[in-house]
Amino acid sequence: GESVGLHLPTLSVQEGDNSIINCAYSNSASDYFIWYKQESGKGPQFIIDIRSNMDKRQGQRVTVLLNKTVKHLSLQIAATQPGDSAVYFCAENRNTGNQFYFGTGTSLTVIP
Amino acid sequence: EPEVTQTPSHQVTQMGQEVILRCVPISNHLYFYWYRQILGQKVEFLVSFYNNEISEKSEIFDDQFSVERPDGSNFTLKIRSTKLEDSAMYFCASSGRAGGQETQYFGPGTRLLVL
Numbered sequence: 001g002e003s004v005g006l007h008l009p010t011l012s013v014q015e016g017d018n019s020i021i022n023c024a025y026s027n028s029a030s031d032y033f034i035w036y037k038q039e040s041g042k043g044p045q046f047i048i049d050i051r052s053n054m055d056k057r058q059g060q061r062v063t064v065l066l067n068k069t070v071k072h073l074s075l076q077i078a079a080t081q082p083g084d085s086a087v088y089f090c091a092e093n094r095n096t097g098n099q100f101y102f103g104t105g106t107s108l109t110v111i112p
Numbered sequence: 113e114p115e116v117t118q119t120p121s122h123q124v125t126q127m128g129q130e131v132i133l134r135c136v137p138i139s140n141h142l143y144f145y146w147y148r149q150i151l152g153q154k155v156e157f158l159v160s161f162y163n164n165e166i167s168e169k170s171e172i173f174d175d176q177f178s179v180e181r182p183d184g185s186n187f188t189l190k191i192r193s194t195k196l197e198d199s200a201m202y203f204c205a206s207s208g209r210a211g212g213q214e215t216q217y218f219g220p221g222t223r224l225l226v227l
Binding site: 034036041042043044045046049089091097098099100101102103104105 | 116143145154155156157160162167168170203215216217218219220221223
């Protein structure tokens with residue numbers, strides 16, 4: 001039968017390694033982006049944001065890179081820990097409105 | 113740290129019944145939102161609310177949906193006559209300043225199951 005739902009991209013990393021999660025966004029008018037982390041059964045949790053006038057932004061153990069030319073966003077997690085295991089979504093905001101458009105998500109599994 | 117809270121965490125209802133999902137946004141926030149996530153699918157925007165009125169809504173937010181801020185702290189989503197396809201996680205979110213270019217903080221969600 002026909003499958004329903006999304007087949008999430010998955011990423012498995014060893015504990016202590018760095019992780020890179022990628023996101024292609026759809027609209028060149030988007031000018032504000034957020035990475036969210038969603039653990040099973042919970043709501044999206046803010047990790048880091050970036051505005052379109054920046055190429056890079058760093059937080060604690062996380063870095064977001066924005067390439068507007070190819071409409072690509074990445075999230076780098078340094079020294080990945082088991083607690084980082086979750087689904088990671090990028091969300092884009094277009095300055096014409098309030099809503100965020102979420103990507104399909106990437107499931108990150110950290111292997112102890 | 114302030115957070116968005118939602119009640120109930122789980123709601124089971126019969127098709128055709130009305131449900132009200134409740135949210136308490138972060139206290140000094142001005143913009144409020146509802147999103148939903150059908151199992152295994154993307155998070156989808158439903159509606160945004162500012163200054164006691166809807167500021168933006170998606171195609172999903174049809175006449176069976178309504179939102180209300182009945183007092184200074186609560187923000188509710190009502191589904192008038194639930195359908196099977198309304199089964200999903202419903203997330204409330206809030207943001208600080210007026211306008212969309214602001215981080216939205218999400219609640220833990222209400223899992224709605226329509227039988």
